[in-house]
Amino acid sequence: MATSIDLPEKMKALVLRSTHEPPSVETIPTPQPTVGSAIVRVLVANTISYMRDIYNGKRRYPFPTPLVTGTSFIGRVAAVGPDATKIKPGDLVVVDIMIRSRDEPTDAFLAGVIQGFTEGSAKLMRDVYRDWSYAEYCRAPLENLTLLNERRLTGAKQDGGLGYSLSQLAVSSAHMVPYGGLRDIGLQAGQTVVIAPATGAFGGAAVNVALAMGARVIAMGRSKDSLAFLKSKIPHPERVETVPITGDMMADCKELKKYGPIDAYFDIGPPEAHASTHIKSCIIALRHGARISIMGGYREDIAIPHSFIMHSNIRIYGKWMYERQDIYDLFKLVESGLLDLSVAEVTGEYPLEEWKAAWDDAAENARFGQIALIKP
Ligand SMILES: NC(=O)c1ccc[n+]([C@@H]2O[C@H](COP(=O)([O-])OP(=O)(O)OC[C@H]3O[C@@H](n4cnc5c(N)ncnc54)[C@H](OP(=O)(O)O)[C@@H]3O)[C@@H](O)[C@H]2O)c1
Numbered sequence: 425m426a427t428s429i430d431l432p433e434k435m436k437a438l439v440l441r442s443t444h445e446p447p448s449v450e451t452i453p454t455p456q457p458t459v460g461s462a463i464v465r466v467l468v469a470n471t472i473s474y475m476r477d478i479y480n481g482k483r484r485y486p487f488p489t490p491l492v493t494g495t496s497f498i499g500r501v502a503a504v505g506p507d508a509t510k511i512k513p514g515d516l517v518v519v520d521i522m523i524r525s526r527d528e529p530t531d532a533f534l535a536g537v538i539q540g541f542t543e544g545s546a547k548l549m550r551d552v553y554r555d556w557s558y559a560e561y562c563r564a565p566l567e568n569l570t571l572l573n574e575r576r577l578t579g580a581k582q583d584g585g586l587g588y589s590l591s592q593l594a595v596s597s598a599h600m601v602p603y604g605g606l607r608d609i610g611l612q613a614g615q616t617v618v619i620a621p622a623t624g625a626f627g628g629a630a631v632n633v634a635l636a637m638g639a640r641v642i643a644m645g646r647s648k649d650s651l652a653f654l655k656s657k658i659p660h661p662e663r664v665e666t667v668p669i670t671g672d673m674m675a676d677c678k679e680l681k682k683y684g685p686i687d688a689y690f691d692i693g694p695p696e697a698h699a700s701t702h703i704k705s706c707i708i709a710l711r712h713g714a715r716i717s718i719m720g721g722y723r724e725d726i727a728i729p730h731s732f733i734m735h736s737n738i739r740i741y742g743k744w745m746y747e748r749q750d751i752y753d754l755f756k757l758v759e760s761g762l763l764d765l766s767v768a769e770v771t772g773e774y775p776l777e778e779w780k781a782a783w784d785d786a787a788e789n790a791r792f793g794q795i796a797l798i799k800p
Pocket residue numbers: 473474601621622623624625626627628645646647650669692693694695696697698700718719720721722743744745746790791
């Protein structure tokens with residue numbers, strides 16, 4: 425028997441029927457909990473700067489239609505399947521979008537966004553978790569729910585809380601992604617990491633996470649203005665240097681080297697940056713034995729300086745999103761006060777019907793900490 429609190433029969437959801445036509449708000453049956461899942465009332469759902477290009481087909485992300493759109497979110501548990509042993513109705517949770525098959529975890533996809541790259545991942549999205557968070561209720565695998573310490577995170581400062589609003593907590597999702605990559609390469613406190621590009625939503629979050637991990641950061645970006653904006657908003661600006669990407673590969677490398685030995689390079693460029701000079705500038709600025717985490721969304725191959733990489737014992741790691749443990753441990757950083765989410769600047773909060781305004785806002789305001797939210 426599932427445990428639940430008053431689930432309505434029907435709910436509103438933002439449904440995409442094809443990438444050739446805009447989505448629309450429809451009334452559909454409220455999902456019911458099953459073994460291994462929970463139903464969560466969606467309170468604040470994130471957007472991504474390139475949300476429009478996902479759903480209009482420009483990004484060429486494969487996914488089944490019709491699709492209830494959406495991305496990661498903060499919500500309150502409404503019902504749980506019979507196998508839930510800890511999470512219960514009423515709990516505040518963050519729900520992330522990386523869904524993995526239980527019998528083959530490499531069959532993975534991003535709920536609401538992309539069906540992944542295997543037959544198994546496509547099947548799992550198509551047949552089981554096709555409907556996501558731009559809806560009043562969302563059915564998610566139990567393991568995608570992370571219980572939040574509501575008292576500590578949202579309690580008043582005078583009561584020992586951190587005083588975050590739910591909207592500020594939503595920016596945690598952008599931080600999970602770079603935490604996955606920075607942990608993967610074993611970034612240590614006291615080390616220096618170059619982050620490029622550092623001026624977008626995920627790149628800026630990478631700077632915040634690296635600082636929380638105790639590292640020193642060299643942030644790169646094409647826009648001096650955006651680099652200055654980042655530095656003005658980041659906690660611990662004394663541990664952040666900025667180097668503009670000028671297009672002169674060797675000159676930029678020389679600038680990076682001014683800051684001493686660099687232990688790691690974290691890359692999170694968008695598809696358009698696949699031929700950017702920053703990739704080579706960053707690699708050849710690294711010390712012997714350094715590590716690289718490539719998390720960029722490049723669709724084309726990127727050129728790498730093979731001889732330098734080989735002779736310098738450089739290790740290159742790819743990372744798609746994060747592991748489960750990374751999410752739990754990221755919240756330990758938040759709860760301890762080391763990772764500051766008050767950097768979140770909510771640029772707008774929109775009902776489902778105003779999805780277009782939300783996605784436009786997300787595309788136009790994608791600098792460090794900025795976040796447009798959908799409140800179904
Ligand atoms: N591996 C993963 O799991 C994972 C997860 C999430 C996202 N991603 C990828 O990460 C990418 C970046 O995410 P984001 O949220 O930071 O994107 P964003 O907010 O759209 O920012 C894009 C960043 O790239 C810079 N940029 C754009 N065009 C460039 C070019 N031609 N050369 C150099 N820099 C350029 C922008 O800086 P200026 O325009 O100011 O110069 C900005 O810093 C996404 O496109 C996505 O594909 C990967």
